[in-house]
Amino acid sequence: MTILDIDQPVAPPPRRKGRRGRATALAGTDRLTLGLMLGIPTLLVLALIWGPALASVALSFTEWDGVGGLSDIRWVGLQNYADIFTTYPRFWPAVQHNLIWLAFLIVLPTAFGLFLAVLLDRKLRFGRLYQSVLYMPVVLSLALTGFIWQLMYNPDQGLINSLIGHAHTDQINWLGNPDLNLYAVLVAAGWKHTGYVMLLYLAGLKAVDPSLKEAAQLDGANGWQTFWQVTFPVLRPINVIVLVITVIEGLRAFDIVYALNRGRNGLELVSVLITDNIIGESSRIGWGSALAVILLVISLGFIVTYLVQVFRKEERS
Amino acid sequence: MTSAVGVRPKKSAGSLPPGSGLGGKHDRPRDRALRGALHTFLGLTCLVWIAPLLWAVYASLRSYDDTAQHGYFSLPSKLTFANFAKAWTSADLPHYYLNTLLITIPALLITLLFSSLVAFCVSRFNFKFNLALLMLFTAGNLLPQQVIIVPIYRLFLLTPVPSWLSDSGYLLDSQFGLVLVHVAFQTGFCTFVLSNYMKTIPHELTEAARVDGASVFRQYWQVILPLCRPALAALGTLEFAWIYNDFMWAIVLIQTGDKMPITSALASLSGQFFTDYNLVAAGSLLTALPSLIVFFVLQRQFIGGLTLGSTKG
Amino acid sequence: MTRFTPTPPTAHPLLGRRAVLKGLLTAAGIAAAAPTLAACGGGGSGGSDSKTVTFGSNYSDQVPRTAIAAVLEDFKKQSGIAATVNTKDHETFQQQITNYLQGHPDDVYSWFAGFRMRYFAGKGLSGDISDLWGQLGGNYTQAQKEASTGNDGKQYFVPFYSYPWAVFYRPSIWQQHGYTVPKTLDELVTLGGKMKTDGIVPIAVGQSNGWPQLGTFDQLNFRTNGYDFHMSLMAGKEDWAGKKVRDVFDNWKRLLPLYQENALGRTWQDAAQTVLQGKGGMMVIGSQQIGQQFAGKLDDLDFFPFPEINSAYGTDTVEAPIDGFMMAKKPANADNAKKLLTYLSTPEAQLAYLKSDPTSIAASSKVDPAGYNALQKKAMDFVGKAKHITQFLDRDTDPRFASDAMINGVNAFLNKPDDIDGLVNGLASQAKSIFTG
Structure with a gap:
């Protein structure tokens, strides 16, 4: 049935996995190799990500316009945080939008991406074509994506209003109406995200041994049951990846709104607020850093909980 | 279980909703109808998916006067590639393509190399600090990139590098510096994906190699890495698109207009005062080409690689 | 765990590896060559050569x-x-x-x-x-x-x-309908009403970029409260929640019924186009901005100063960024x-x-104005006669305040013109955290 079946080379004695790593003492050169393999990337990440991140945490307790040296930085303690939570009118809307964004991405594009992956996971004429078309938005640039959706949503000239007959009378202001634009942009975000999720699941589904499904069908399971009882559990590693990616995308969402209207007027997102305060002609480094730290803490909350769970499960199995 | 399932897979395949993962390959009318429905659904979905892009393509093929007079939702008086030609020369696209590729390709390759190394170590060896290490990398990728802008800027401003690496003499305003930042940021995500992928590769393979006396590096390079080709291809596509499309780091770290990546060349096309949307459409489609090409090239690799393992029926 | 069917290390494993290796080496080469190549592009911080x-x-x-x-x-x-x-x-x-x-x-x-x-x-x-x-x-x-x-x-x-900021319009359209230049805010509102009955959008607005309407705020503020207050407000020395700022927004509210719909979803370029097409009656904008849209049709573009609101100040201030x-x-x-x-x-x-x-x-x-077109001559005269000149909100105040607090405040106002209290209080508290010096 398959060209290469894993059962034939080594029939694995169960639990052998647990012994990995310490099976044999590593030779000296191997130790060195391992050290280098791990060491160089780790050093780079520590130096360029974590070091600066810690520096930013420190900066979040200061007031600084980004000009001059250490002596120009004024320590303000928790003032930035207090002000952000109480007087910054864009903050809470931004948090809310991020959460909506996250919930949307987890529910719709993810489910639809999985659905499409399942549909495409078979020998199918035009299968590659379908995949390519669905995946294509993922590789398009920020500029092009923003621009494309501007063309789509433009109230006077856009394709959508023209198609539904609202271009001349009773215009729908997709991007200008603050009650509507978040959802309009989410469609664009979903347009990108679905293909991404689909691809990941497609990769995962290819790794599902078909004999498992056959066995389930022999047992009389229908397609729905086979999927949920056999395929879906096997997709667990992919599920983790998809979930993590979706959380990242949801929390860090930035480019589409930035391209459309700089994240204003109903499209506020935390990452946009950070950008506004940090990049610019006279920036509020402390303020922006504090916003970034808040986002960081939320992200870390999600990711650490999840990673810890995943690893616990793995240890148990 | 029930006697109704007598015909085995075929029967169930026939009665399944299209979403069932089962490909019937039998020329029965019902199957054919099902296939038809499947193709119709996928075809329509794809049409909806590609419509926004086609709309932009359509705009790019029309002249400014045409759309200014008749609007975009109209039949063209004529279609022309003039916008593409104009975008190509007036935004000096070849120069910026080169700039961007000089950043993207090294960054991509180094990212994949580093992340596969780390992923190999954490998935093959049971170090105590594996979890911590993975978190270090994964969470590093989760940081909002904006958070480290200021410290990175300062660091790069103060770090001298030999002039053969950067004509500015510093990491700041050098493409090398940009490569470093991208590698540092993207390695986390790739490590996460690759380590998940590598964990599904049976340990017996490396153990067999080890018994044969293969060094750690050979286990990585000759045993594991070839098996990861589909994952590497998939990541390559994604990462290429991400790094290629970055504009934020370029704004922060590149200060010479001529070194800017292509994303900013596009900004000058759209103009401060006057925007010819058709020209911008043509320009932005041109800038999207490399990611699309990479996608189509690598897609063969990863879809091909993926399908090899599944000659299922 | 599941049984896994890995991709077989295919027929030509060596070929594959060698290709990868080659790729990496090339990449390293490219990485090294990158700066030198880019250097050919010119720019840089330049030499100390005396020429x-x-x-x-x-x-x-x-x-x-x-x-x-x-x-x-x-x-x-x-x-x-x-x-x-x-x-x-x-x-x-x-x-x-x-x-x-x-x-x-x-x-x-x-x-x-x-x-x-x-x-x-x-x-x-x-x-x-x-x-x-x-x-x-x-x-x-x-x-x-x-x-x-x-x-x-x-x-x-x-x-x-x-280039001056003012109210721009197409004289040919105005002649056709018999409109005259309004001298006061009341006249402007009346004129707007007339335009509406003629089927013309009185004031073209495109605010999706955020900054254009800051210009309207400036005009309303120095017409209502005078140049000195405006500059002092920009410097963060006045109360943003005080009566004077509220007055500005109250005056602004009178103009909103004349505004083009969906202002927040439109670019200023598109708004200027509606003036060019004769669908929009007028627009508060800079001569450079709208002028670029009128390329080739500049002889049918004219402007008048934003009308008087408080006779104590008349139209003594002109906004003309340098x-x-x-x-x-x-x-x-x-x-x-x-x-x-x-x-x-x-x-x-x-x-x-x-x-x-x-x-x-x-x-x-x-400069000898002989080579100027009519618009430039008028602009030169307009700026030359001004008693006070302002730059523009985002050039006259702390950009942190302009780009964050003001743009979002003005957008919020355009969305919910009735919540002036909430608006000015929000501006005031942000001003407090930004103008700390």
């Missing part, structure tokens, strides 16, 4: 870019000094200005007058050119000298050109930088540039 000067430019659109290149070419002919231009997209230039000036900036760079200039001068990020002003000062009026002066009384800026140039704090070639700045202050250089932009006026007061 060059580096020039950081935000004139990125093709037409102004070519015009600046022509000006620099003339300069080279005259002085023998070649300028190396480092052009960056207008917006990118602005976003990275702080980092740029602290890095290795070009000897001379383009920038704006007003708070934006004084801010960097105050931070010590730009070169003092007071001595130079002794020679080139004759080209400018006292008001322009003031606009080029930092908080310490020294000069840091050389004005190049400027663009110009500054010098790096440590230019590689200070002498050449100063020569270039001197050249840029001359009427000939400014007029040479304005050939590409017939919608702005030269900054130099020595």
Whole structure:
């Protein structure tokens, strides 16, 4: 049935996995190799990500316009945080939008991406074509994506209003109406995200041994049951990846709104607020850093909980 | 279980909703109808998916006067590639393509190399600090990139590098510096994906190699890495698109207009005062080409690689 | 766990690996070659050669870019000094200005007058050119000298050109309907009502970029409260939640029924197009902005000052942002930088540039207006007669306040014009956390 079946080379004695790593003492050169393999990337990440991140945490307790040296930085303690939570009118809307964004991405594009992956996971004429078309938005640039959706949503000239007959009378202001634009942009975000999720699941589904499904069908399971009882559990590693990616995308969402209207007027997102305060002609480094730290803490909350769970499960199995 | 399932897979395949993962390959009318429905659904979905892009393509093929007079939702008086030609020369696209590729390709390759190394170590060896290490990398990728802008800027401003690496003499305003930042940021995500992928590769393979006396590096390079080709291809596509499309780091770290990546060349096309949307459409489609090409090239690799393992029926 | 069917290490494993290796080596080679290749592109912080000067430019659109290149070419002919231009997209230039000036900036760079200039001068990020002003000062009026002066009384800026903000319209359309220029806000509102019955959108608005409506705020504020209050408010020295600011928004509310719908979803370019097409009656905008949309049809573009609101102030203030140039704090070639700045202050250089932009006026007061079109002549007269000149909200106040608090505040106002209380209180508390100095 398959060209290469894993059962034939080594029939694995169960639990052998647990012994990995310490099976044999590593030779000296191997130790060195391992050290280098791990060491160089780790050093780079520590130096360029974590070091600066810690520096930013420190900066979040200061007031600084980004000009001059250490002596120009004024320590303000928790003032930035207090002000952000109480007087910054864009903050809470931004948090809310991020959460909506996250919930949307987890529910719709993810489910639809999985659905499409399942549909495409078979020998199918035009299968590659379908995949390519669905995946294509993922590789398009920020500029092009923003621009494309501007063309789509433009109230006077856009394709959508023209198609539904609202271009001349009773215009729908997709991007200008603050009650509507978040959802309009989410469609664009979903347009990108679905293909991404689909691809990941497609990769995962290819790794599902078909004999498992056959066995389930022999047992009389229908397609729905086979999927949920056999395929879906096997997709667990992919599920983790998809979930993590979706959380990242949801929390860090930035480019589409930035391209459309700089994240204003109903499209506020935390990452946009950070950008506004940090990049610019006279920036509020402390303020922006504090916003970034808040986002960081939320992200870390999600990711650490999840990673810890995943690893616990793995240890148990 | 029930006697109704007598015909085995075929029967169930026939009665399944299209979403069932089962490909019937039998020329029965019902199957054919099902296939038809499947193709119709996928075809329509794809049409909806590609419509926004086609709309932009359509705009790019029309002249400014045409759309200014008749609007975009109209039949063209004529279609022309003039916008593409104009975008190509007036935004000096070849120069910026080169700039961007000089950043993207090294960054991509180094990212994949580093992340596969780390992923190999954490998935093959049971170090105590594996979890911590993975978190270090994964969470590093989760940081909002904006958070480290200021410290990175300062660091790069103060770090001298030999002039053969950067004509500015510093990491700041050098493409090398940009490569470093991208590698540092993207390695986390790739490590996460690759380590998940590598964990599904049976340990017996490396153990067999080890018994044969293969060094750690050979286990990585000759045993594991070839098996990861589909994952590497998939990541390559994604990462290429991400790094290629970055504009934020370029704004922060590149200060010479001529070194800017292509994303900013596009900004000058759209103009401060006057925007010819058709020209911008043509320009932005041109800038999207490399990611699309990479996608189509690598897609063969990863879809091909993926399908090899599944000659299922 | 599941049984896994890995991709077989295919028929040509070596080939595959070698390809990867080759790729990596190539990449390493490319990485090493990158900077050298890029260096061919020019730019950079320039040499100390006595015949060059580096020039950081935000004139990125093709037409102004070519015009600046022509000006620099003339300069080279005259002085023998070649300028190396480092052009960056207008917006990118602005976003990275702080980092740029602290890095290795070009000897001379383009920038704006007003708070934006004084801010960097105050931070010590730009070169003092007071001595130079002794020679080139004759080209400018006292008001322009003031606009080029930092908080310490020294000069840091050389004005190049400027353009007035006002209410722009198409005279042919107005003639056709018999409209007359309104002198007061009441007349403006009445006129707007008339336009509506004629099926014309009275005031074209495109606010999706965020900044255009800041101009309307400026007009309303200095017409309502006068120049002094406006500047003091911009400096963060007045109460944003006080009655005077509320009055501004109350006046503004009277205009909202005349506004084009969906303002927040439209770019100012598109709004200006509606004026051009005759669908929009008028627009509060800068001559340079709307003028570019009227390219080739400038003879059918006219303007009037934003009408009077408080007779104590009449229309004594004109908003006319000045663009110009500054010098790096440590230019590689200070002498050449100063020569270039001197050249840029001359009427000939400014007029040479304005050939590409017939919608702005030269900054130099020595310019002979004979070559100007009607719009430019009127603009020159308009700016020349002004008692006070403002730059623009985002040039007159702390950009942190302008880009974050103000733009979002104004957008919120356009969405919910009735919540003025919430609006001004929000502005006031943000002003408090930004204007701490």
